[in-house]
Amino acid sequence: xxxxxxxxxxxxxxxxxxxxxxxxxxxxxxxxxxxxxxxxxxxxxxxxxxxxxxxxxxxxxxxxxxxxxxxxxxxxxxxxxxxxxxxxxxxxxxxxxxxxxxxxxxxxxxxxxxxxxxxxxxxxxxxxxxxxxxxxxxxxxxxxxxxxxxxxxxxxxxxxxxxxxxxxxxxxxxxxxxxxxxxxxxxxxxxxxxxxxxxxxxxxxxxxxxxxxxxxxxxxxxxxxxxxxxxxxxxxxxxxxxxxxxxxxxxxxxxxxxxxxxxxxxxxxxxxxxxxxxxxx
Ligand code: AMP
Numbered sequence: 001x002x003x004x005x006x007x008x009x010x011x012x013x014x015x016x017x018x019x020x021x022x023x024x025x026x027x028x029x030x031x032x033x034x035x036x037x038x039x040x041x042x043x044x045x046x047x048x049x050x051x052x053x054x055x056x057x058x059x060x061x062x063x064x065x066x067x068x069x070x071x072x073x074x075x076x077x078x079x080x081x082x083x084x085x086x087x088x089x090x091x092x093x094x095x096x097x098x099x100x101x102x103x104x105x106x107x108x109x110x111x112x113x114x115x116x117x118x119x120x121x122x123x124x125x126x127x128x129x130x131x132x133x134x135x136x137x138x139x140x141x142x143x144x145x146x147x148x149x150x151x152x153x154x155x156x157x158x159x160x161x162x163x164x165x166x167x168x169x170x171x172x173x174x175x176x177x178x179x180x181x182x183x184x185x186x187x188x189x190x191x192x193x194x195x196x197x198x199x200x201x202x203x204x205x206x207x208x209x210x211x212x213x214x215x216x217x218x219x220x221x222x223x224x225x226x227x228x229x230x231x232x233x234x235x236x237x238x239x240x241x242x243x244x245x246x247x248x249x250x251x252x253x254x255x256x257x258x259x260x261x262x263x264x265x266x267x268x269x270x271x272x273x274x275x276x277x278x279x280x281x
Contacts (some may be wrong), residue, residue, distance in 0.1 A: 022049035026140035061126030197234035240262035
């Protein structure tokens with residue numbers, strides 16, 4: 001497995017593989033890899049001749065008071081995990097390599113207005129910009145994203161369509177701990193008491209799924225979920241919302257494919273979870 005830190009050496013390797021007619025899969029990550037990331041890399045390994053993993057804590061997707069400095073990093077462990085799954089290349093640039101006095105950014109409206117976009121107003125501009133840059137550098141045939149970040153996945157699919165990237169976007173299911181907590185690099189911020197409290201997100205997902213399956217309207221589904229979170233003293237709701245799965249706009253009735261998503265603070269740590277519901281017409 002090769003590790004590159006510059007755009008030029010990455011391009012050189014990609015050019016060689018393309019010359020040989022090999023297919024390339026890309027898994028963009030911010031590192032501190034866990035089984036959720038591993039599931040994306042494994043799927044990428046199954047479907048491509050060459051597997052590229054990017055490990056880059058992207059500064060442009062963090063707001064001024066967010067956790068950019070504290071975000072956990074362990075490149076030694078990350079590269080060992082990637083190697084064990086059979087990745088061929090890790091692209092691990094410094095911020096200066098990716099943003100050399102950059103003036104061009106990729107913005108996406110409408111889909112980024114609600115859910116995480118509301119409390120993190122510059123987040124998806126940063127995400128779209130870095131993903132577009134990675135797509136241009138790696139030129140993958142396939143790129144893998146987790147449904148854990150469901151709004152991000154919907155936004156990337158729309159960006160690829162609107163900007164005509166010739167790349168297939170593959171969504172992969174949420175990987176959870178045995179007790180239901182969605183795996184996240186940010187789970188390491190939780191102390192023992194907060195770790196237990198964090199289970200309320202999964203309990204709220206289950207309550208929401210039950211209410212939707214019973215035919216409830218959005219307001220009732222949301223109320224059922226809010227009650228679960230409100231019963232947990234360490235938890236504070238950032239948002240819980242039901243949106244159209246494609247446009248990310250709120251819906252009153254569950255009469256189409258929807259995404260139900262939430263962000264909840266457990267102490268100072270902001271965690272997200274979600275589930276999709278397909279009407280299946
Ligand atoms: P991150 O390193 O948090 O930016 O995540 C990199 C990719 O891994 C994104 O596409 C995430 O959606 C995905 N991912 C993170 N956690 C999980 C999880 N628990 N299950 C599935 N995919 C995940």
